[in-house]
Amino acid sequence: MENLFCLAADNKNAVSYNEKILFSQVAEGNEYAFGKLFNLFLPKLYPFILKLTRSEAAVQEIIQETFIRVWLNRDKLEEINNPGGWLYKVASNECYSYMRKNALNNKFSYAIASALEPVQQTEEDLDLKELNRLIHDAVNELPEQRKRIYQMSRNQGKSIPEIASELRLSTNTVKNALVTALKFIRKYLDKYDVILSIIFLLYRI
Amino acid sequence: MENQRLTYLLQQHLADKATRQEQQELLALLQADTNGEEVRSVIAELMQAETPVIPVHQESWQAMVQGIVNVDKTPLQAPVRTSGIVWLYRCCAAAIVIIASMGLYYFLIRKSPAPVAQNTPMHFNEITTAPGDQKEVVLPDGSHLWLHSASSIRYPDSFSDRERTVTLSGEAWFDVEHADKIPFVIHTGEITTQVIGTAFDIKAYPAQKNIIVSVQRGKVRVSAGNQMLANLEKGKQVRITGTTAELRNIDIAHIAAWKSGNLYYKDEMLADIIADLQRVFNVSIQVKRNTLKEVVTTAAFNKDIGIRQALDILCRITDGRLSQKNGIYIIE
Numbered sequence: 087m088e089n090l091f092c093l094a095a096d097n098k099n100a101v102s103y104n105e106k107i108l109f110s111q112v113a114e115g116n117e118y119a120f121g122k123l124f125n126l127f128l129p130k131l132y133p134f135i136l137k138l139t140r141s142e143a144a145v146q147e148i149i150q151e152t153f154i155r156v157w158l159n160r161d162k163l164e165e166i167n168n169p170g171g172w173l174y175k176v177a178s179n180e181c182y183s184y185m186r187k188n189a190l191n192n193k194f195s196y197a198i199a200s201a202l203e204p205v206q207q208t209e210e211d212l213d214l215k216e217l218n219r220l221i222h223d224a225v226n227e228l229p230e231q232r233k234r235i236y237q238m239s240r241n242q243g244k245s246i247p248e249i250a251s252e253l254r255l256s257t258n259t260v261k262n263a264l265v266t267a268l269k270f271i272r273k274y275l276d277k278y279d280v281i282l283s284i285i286f287l288l289y290r291i
Numbered sequence: 292m293e294n295q296r297l298t299y300l301l302q303q304h305l306a307d308k309a310t311r312q313e314q315q316e317l318l319a320l321l322q323a324d325t326n327g328e329e330v331r332s333v334i335a336e337l338m339q340a341e342t343p344v345i346p347v348h349q350e351s352w353q354a355m356v357q358g359i360v361n362v363d364k365t366p367l368q369a370p371v372r373t374s375g376i377v378w379l380y381r382c383c384a385a386a387i388v389i390i391a392s393m394g395l396y397y398f399l400i401r402k403s404p405a406p407v408a409q410n411t412p413m414h415f416n417e418i419t420t421a422p423g424d425q426k427e428v429v430l431p432d433g434s435h436l437w438l439h440s441a442s443s444i445r446y447p448d449s450f451s452d453r454e455r456t457v458t459l460s461g462e463a464w465f466d467v468e469h470a471d472k473i474p475f476v477i478h479t480g481e482i483t484t485q486v487i488g489t490a491f492d493i494k495a496y497p498a499q500k501n502i503i504v505s506v507q508r509g510k511v512r513v514s515a516g517n518q519m520l521a522n523l524e525k526g527k528q529v530r531i532t533g534t535t536a537e538l539r540n541i542d543i544a545h546i547a548a549w550k551s552g553n554l555y556y557k558d559e560m561l562a563d564i565i566a567d568l569q570r571v572f573n574v575s576i577q578v579k580r581n582t583l584k585e586v587v588t589t590a591a592f593n594k595d596i597g598i599r600q601a602l603d604i605l606c607r608i609t610d611g612r613l614s615q616k617n618g619i620y621i622i623e
Binding site: 117129130150154178217225236241 | 301318321344353358362416426
C-alpha cells in the first residue's frame with residue numbers, strides 16, 4: 087500500500103513523503119537514516135551558512151551543533167508537524183547565535199572571507215567527547231531498567247521490538263523508556279549548558 | 292523593526308553586496324537585544340529558499356555524522372575514544388606490554404585451571420544481522436565490533452575480571468580495548484581466538500569449510516581446544532580447515548574492507564565468494580558445475596555496482612555463464 091502511494095504521488099510529494107519516513111526512522115534512533123537525513127540537508131545548509139558566516143570553521147560548527155540538537159531531540163521528530171521546517175529553524179538559531187556572538191565582540195566579518203582560518207578537526211572531537219562524557223554521567227543516573235533499555239538501544243543497536251521481546255516488555259514500555267531517557271539526558275545537559283559553552287569557548291579561542 | 296528591511300540587509304550580506312552603511316545597520320540589528328526572534332525567522336526563510344549546490348563532498352562529512360551518533364553511546368566503562376597521539380602511544384605501549392609478557396602470559400593461560408563456575412547468573416546479549424545488513428556493537432569493556440551480514444555475536448552484560456568471552460557466528464571485525472591480564476576470547480565453533488588489544492577480522496560462517504582470521508593490529512592467538520594452531524601478528528592471515536592452519540600475508544588495507552562497502556577476495560574459492568555475495572546482497576545464487584565452485588580466484592569490487600555487475604565480472608574471470616530464472620541467479 088505504501089509503495090502504491092509512493093508511485094501515485096507526483097515527484098514533489100514523493101520527496102516529502104520519503105522525508106517523512108526518514109524523520110520517523112531517525113526518531114527511532116536509526117543511525118543510517120540519520121546519515122541520509124544529514125546528506126539530504128547538507129547541500130542547502132552548507133552554501134547558505136558559508137555565505138552568511140564567511141568561515142569554513144563556522145560552517146562546521148553550526149552544522150555540527152544543529153545535527154547534535156536534531157539527534158538528541160530525535161524522539162520529538164514524530165510529533166512535529168513539519169520536521170524539515172523545524173530543522174531549518176534549529177539551524178537558523180545556531181546561525182543567529184554565532185552571528186550575534188561575533189557582533190557583540192565586533193568581530194563580525196563582512197567581505198573578509200576568512201580563508202586563512204584553519205579548520206581544526208580536533209576541536210570538534212573535543213566538544214563531542216565532553217558531551218559524550220556528560221551524557222555518560224546522565225545515563226548512569228537513570229533507573230536500572232531504563233538504563234538497560236537505553237544501552238541496548240544505543241550500544242547494541244537493537245530495535246524497539248527486539249528489546250521488548252528480549253526483556254519481555256511491551257513495545258510501548260520500551261518506547262516510553264527510551265523517550266524518558268532522552269528527556270532526562272536533555273534536562274541533564276541543560277543543567278550543564280553554561281559549563282558546556284564555556285568549554286566550547288575555551289577550545290575555540 | 293521591519294522584516295522587509297531585515298530580509299533586504301541579510302540578502303545584501305549573503306550576496307556580498309552590502310554597502311558600508313548597510314553593514315553597520317545589520318551589525319547594530321544583531322547587537323540589539325530585541326530582534327532575536329525576527330532575525331532567526333528571516334534566516335530560516337532565506338535558508339529554505341537557498342538553491343542547493345551540487346556536489347557537496349559528503350564523504351568528508353561522514354566523520355562528523357559518526358561522531359554525532361556516537362555521542363550518546365555509553366559503554367559501561369569510561370568512554371574510550373582517545374585522540375591520535377594518545378592512541379598511538381597506547382598502541383605502542385600495548386604492543387610492548389604484549390611482547391614483553393607474551394611468554395609468561397601463554398604459560399599462565401595454559402597452566403591456569405578451568406574458570407570457576409560463576410555463582411551469579413550471567414545475562415547474555417545476542418545481536419544478529421540480517422542478510423544485507425551490518426551493525427556496529429559496543430561491548431561492555433568499550434571494545435568495538437562491526438558485525439557483517441547474516442552473523443551473530445553473543446556476549447555477557449558484563450565481563451568477568453579474568454576473561455572477556457564472546458561467541459561469534461559469521462563474520463566480524465573487532466577492535467579490542469587493551470586490558471592487562473584480561474584476555475579477550477572469541478569462540479567460533481571448535482576454534483578459539485585469543486587477544487589482548489588488537490584489531491582483526493574473523494570469518495566463520497557455519498556453512499563455510501574454513502575459518503579465516505586476519506590481523507590488522509597487535510597479536511592474536513588461534514587454537515582448537517588445547518592445541519595452538521597459529522600465533523598471528525599484523526598483516527598475517529590464517530585459514531583453518533579442521534586442524535590444518537594455512538598462513539598467509541595480507542595487505543592490512545584489505546582487512547574487513549566490507550565495512551566500507553568493498554568486497555575483496557584473494558585466492559578464494561568461487562563457492563565461498565558466492566556464499567558471501569548471497570549474504571551481502573540477500574539474493575539466491577546457484578553454481579551448477581562442481582568444478583566451477585572450486586575455481587580459486589581473486590576479485591575486488593564495490594558493493595554499489597550491484598549484484599548483477601558483480602556476478603558478470605566473476606563470470607568473465609571464471610568462464611562461467613550467468614542467467615536468471617525465477618529471481619535466482621544461475622552460473623554454469
